[in-house]
Amino acid sequence: MVTITVNGVRREIQAPNDTPLLYVLRNDLELSGPQFGCGLSQCGSCSVLLDGKEIRSCVTPLSAALGKEVTTLEGLPARWAQQKGLSKVEAEKTLHPIQQAWIEEQTPLCGFCQNGMMIKATELLERNTTPTVAEIKEAFTTSGPSAHLCRCGSYTSIIEAVQRAAQVMAKAR
């Protein structure tokens, strides 16, 4: 049995240390944000933040998460609330501006890849508050272990949603 911290909560896990974190998140913790897309670190569907850095949970063993902070799509609202110092009541009503932008831009098509897209956007906007289109493209294409792939072709609306979220996040600062 090991303990990991997911979305701010310590969770006890009964699984072998080499179990991919993705299976732990999906099966043991019943989180549905990260998805199994390739299991090969080639697509980004399974992305989560590990201490604020986007990683591929499909190839990350459980042991690598020990002592670190895992944030999944489910944890984005709380992450934002904490960063903004929102009260608990406010926090419960708040989505992360990235999620809000994804809704306003009606970004997902099938949506299966969008977990990873929003996780990547979070990593990007926490480091670069005013990314250019070129920087957004770079972030989603070459900055990680692989490009974040969308088979439905929603890239244009992802770029628009990142730009929208960046504006909202800048204002909230």
Add this chain to the structure above:
Amino acid sequence: MATPNEKTVNVFGATLTRRQLMTAGGALFVGFGVVGAAVVKKSVKAVGARNTLDATLPGSWIEIHPDNTILMRTGKSDFGQGTTFTAYRQIVAEELNAPFEAITTVVMGDTDRTPDGSGAFDFLGRGTPNIRKAAAYTYQALLDLASQRLGVPKSQISAKDGVVSGGGKSMSYGELVKGQQLKLTIPVSGDLTSLMGLTVTGNPPMKPVSEYSIVGKSFRNTVTTSKVTAREKWATDVRLPNMLHGRMVHPKTLGSKLVSAGELDKSRFPNAQIVVKGNLVGVVAPTEWEAVRAAQQVASATKWTDWKGLPGSANLFQHLRESADWKTTPVKKSDKTRGEVAPAMAEAAKKLTATYELPFMKHAPIGPTMALADARPDGTVYIYTHNQNPQALRGEIAQMLGTTTDNIVVRSYSGPGHYGRSNGGNAGAEDEAVLLSKAVGRPVRVQWMRPEDFQWSTQSPAAFSDVEIGLDANGKMVAYQVDHYMPAMQDDRPVGAVLAGLPTMAAPNEKADFIGSTANDISDPWVYDGVAILMERGHGTFQVGQKASPLAIGLRDHSMRTPGQFQQNFPRELAISEAAALAKADAIQFRIDHAREERVIGVLKAVREASGWETRSSPRAYPALNDAAALRGRGVSLMFRSGTYWACVCEIAVTPGTGAIAVEKYTIAVDPGIVVNPMQLKRQVEGGAVMGISHALLEEATFDESGITTRDWLTYPILKMADVPEIKVVLLNRPEVGSYGGGSEAANALAAPAIAAALFDATGKIARRLPLKPQYVQALLKA
């Protein structure tokens, strides 16, 4: 027998019976919905009397509740674009004269909870008439009821925003239906579990398009919100008590038989179990990780026979042309075929003769296929999955198990789009999950791994076409002839059933009609009616390797976005651009000059204007090829599909030294008739556009003599964000057309001929084979 409190009314030939409920207002209230069991009409093939809703009852489709909320049910399984949650709702709300927001629940694709079936294709054009008619019938019944309750003739009743008025009184729909039970039998025909499913017939009055107020607005997709906030229940999230995880051990090749299944190493995998049935091998375990590793261990110890019966991708087109059997299957001709080609070609001032080739492509869903099956002791089977034609899947599973469809229930959930792969009922893992569940007596969740999804799924068939065009001295096309060649496109046999040696539909053959037929229909409607002489022929054959494989599977094909039409439109549109160049004409003007239909001309003019197209012939006056400097060109393409006219312009830059093509700007004009939801349509078109660029530049499923060698995103690359051009979408709303055309299908096919034409415009070289990978383009430019 009519009782004193029962009234009957005639509604467009159907009988409406109203009964005042004695217990109205209490918990027994059923609203405006299903009443008892109805007689299944003779015209309806009576399948699945159990575990299905009766489509002849309007309440199976639409329920109006006393609190003014509305529930709608459709068996059409939305595939991720949100159409049932946006356009379908808008269309139903419109026919009902109820607010869009009143439809609070959409039940979709569950075979025991929805009335109709059929696949998710032409989702608006062919998909909406059923629910729209059901709404129209329901609306008429509401008016009849209002007439009785308000004591005013029906002709004096009006309805708006969910409220009926007449004779100075008004009542909300909720009040109107409160305490009422309505029984209206609506006419339905067809076979529920077939590819095309059931059809609602009859002609209830429809709302005139001129009075539309809900259709045409950009409503948001509510499912998008649940997906973005991680509240959506995906097929991948469904868990059942006592469930096991399953992984498959698929054969070594597409023709291998099982010699011996590897023994499970119980010391390492104490809780795992192996299942063998014929050539089907699977492993189950309580945890997913154990199932994955145990399956790997079993796979490494499993012995298969060898098989080498495929030509290999390098020899594909030679094989298709020289060795494939094009004789057994009857040749198809388009209904626009006219005139004598040979004399016209003999007299032509200029001629183009060319062959075009398209590779096998994968649907390549971003998540590999999965299904959870629960084969219960009472003989019923529940399948939880993501599927485009759940009713057809039901039929296939019943056939495999030798049972009746009423024992099978399919529940649909969100999942990764797979673009047609399951429109005939299965995407790959469903039958295997059922077989494993049956074998171990517990629910089993089968998840294919990434390589399996490339190597054991169906693909979009390769094709080639021979085109001949004759031009007169004025550069006008006088004759057009094409011969399209493509192996059978629709193999809906569940692959696990085939491996297990269980009953399935027949392998593609020349005798089947439509589904499973080897015939190659003309799928790309001709749009250049100014051409006097036309011959379009479609030649079909068996799937590559199908006859040679001891498993009878070979390279299994399946319709994929714009099926068949992609394979036929690429040759046509590129050839037309080449013909324009031969005529020294501008490629858009040349098309306009040969078109007669106003909507064809309209969409071409729209894309010309929106793209800032410069009128001139191709190729442009290009500088001498210099390795480093990028050359720029533009090309156009045109298509009519499922009620929608499409035209696109691609502007590209090609670097001769590397052969790399970058699409810099993509402009697309779309005329679907009525635009139901501009925002959603724009997003769908953008997605289709990106997929199309991906098909054109990158996609080819490769294979060797034994099987598919494409196995992951490195061997099957798709377009990445960095390569996405500026995309401009022009929507042409034409309410006067009175119908809604398709949205995103077609968009994925338009890029390829436009990019190839742009390459020609930039360099003077014609690339007649897809994909336009750097190596191919580089070699072409050097030649």
